Amino acid sequence: MHYTAADTWINDPNGLVYADGVYHLFFQNNPYGTDHSNMSWGHAVSPDLVHWRDRPVAILCDANEQIFSGSAVVDHGNTSGLGEPGTAPLVAVYTSHHTDKSPTPGIEAQSLAYSLDGGETWRKYAGNPVLDRGSAEFRDPKVFRYSAPSGAYWVMVAVEAVERKVVLYRSDNLIEWTYLSEFTSTAPVGRIWECPDLFPLPVDGDPGNTKWVLIVNVTYEEGRGGTAGLFFVGDFDGVAFTALGGRGSTGRQPEWELLDYGRDFYATVSFNDVPDGRRVLVGWMSNWDYARILPTSPWRGAMALPREASLHTVDGRIVLRQRVVAGLEPGGASRSVGRTDIPAGTHPLGLAWGSGPCLIEATFDGGTSAEFGILLRQGGAEATRIGYDAERACLVVDRRASASTDLGPSFPSRETAPVELDGGSLELQIYLDASSVEVFAQGGRVTVTDLIFPDASSTGVALYSEGGAAQLTGLTLTPLEDTPVERAAESLRAEDGRAFSRSRASA
Known part of the structure; x- marks a missing residue:
């Protein structure tokens, strides 16, 4: 994808x-x-x-x-x-x-x-x-x-x-x-x-x-x-x-x-x-x-x-x-969850999903919750948390438990983005792939893109709420076609193996 x-x-x-x-x-x-x-x-x-x-x-x-x-x-x-x-x-x-x-x-x-x-x-x-x-x-x-x-x-x-x-x-x-x-x-x-x-x-x-x-x-x-x-x-x-x-x-x-x-x-x-x-x-x-x-x-x-x-x-x-952009194709039948109350705590959805790409479209009503949302690629202590902090009025993407290997001190992070609820409602589109998550809130008004590297066994999906109750208005999970890149018959690496030094960190 x-x-x-x-x-x-x-x-x-x-x-x-x-x-x-x-x-x-x-x-x-x-x-x-x-x-x-x-x-x-x-x-x-x-x-x-x-x-x-x-x-x-x-x-x-x-x-x-x-x-x-x-x-x-x-x-x-x-x-x-x-x-x-x-x-x-x-x-x-x-x-x-x-x-x-x-x-x-x-x-x-x-x-x-x-x-x-x-x-x-x-x-x-x-x-x-x-x-x-x-x-x-x-x-x-x-x-x-x-x-x-x-x-x-x-x-x-x-x-x-x-x-x-x-x-x-x-x-x-x-x-x-x-x-x-x-x-x-x-x-x-x-x-x-x-x-x-x-x-x-x-x-x-x-x-x-x-x-x-x-x-x-x-x-x-x-x-x-x-x-x-x-x-x-x-x-x-x-x-x-x-x-x-x-x-x-x-x-x-x-x-x-x-x-x-x-x-x-x-x-x-x-x-x-x-x-x-x-x-x-x-x-x-x-x-x-x-x-x-x-x-x-x-x-x-x-x-x-x-x-x-x-x-x-x-x-x-x-x-x-x-x-x-339009054009991503479904890779299988969609699975939906209707209106669901989310009391305080974590609640598995029974929608365990592997590492293949998918689109998750979800709408929440904040209710009395201080923070609510969804956990993806959950397993054991691992999960990527995508939610809403009502007190600070911000979208949250928390990947501090999203990697099964040490990627240095700056990788574990909790991102926040200012987002206002629309009539108390939060709309999310989440593009989930094997090692990434791209989150679009309120029709793309705010986006958050993060890499994740969970263990292959972490496949769970759950809802969560803290400090009160929220409600899932509806959720649809659609598998997406992987659309692998069409590769050449042989590697496109240059044949000449000479190396030239590089003097700065980025281009």
């Missing part, structure tokens, strides 16, 4: 683009093994964001550069001149992380690669890099086509990571870039900013009322939770982005909010050119605090389920909602 590589390391999604009926997912990849090094762009394709097929490594690192994060566009007008008659090139804009063997060791600059056969093979542009600030922390370009009254042009959104600022550039041809502006928050959050994205969305489905969403992924100070994604809602005039909230603003709009309140939704970016103007997000389902020691084999690293984002007005402010 979740995309993983066959037998290599993956992290950030890169180059997300829809072209000629195909969704292209590129990603940070070590084509030589399962450790974090030799960064290159791996590649997978899908007709529907559900069924994936591996393709060969797209852009391979070499002695002079590692291929860090970036984006891809279809250059329909061949503005770059990299296409051929009748063939619009796919152009990847990526960060060249220059190695010690490069003429500019340690510098990060933006470079191009292009494909004339639908993404199957790639050539690096001979004039790389195309944008160099002389910085060691200038990375992760997201490029898109912007239409202005005076004409269309390309916009690049990148970061100066340590300075915690987004920098914007424009170009007519993807090769020559001109500085536009920069953006940072009034109270910068995190220690490092990475993997930005900027895109428009209609508010409440009204194309006459469009706002822009700026996503920034952050690495926190040590002991603060590792990594996370956040977003700003505001306006973009083709030159600068301005957030609605922040210092000096009025109203209820916060300057920024978390994109997901879990520990494992990072480096999130969106697809370019999705049909019907939809905005689909993909995040790396891991956290730099423990990504290197996760107990998976022969692969390491996975993507969260693709999500469609939308903006809505709620209680005088604009909120971002996320829903898993």
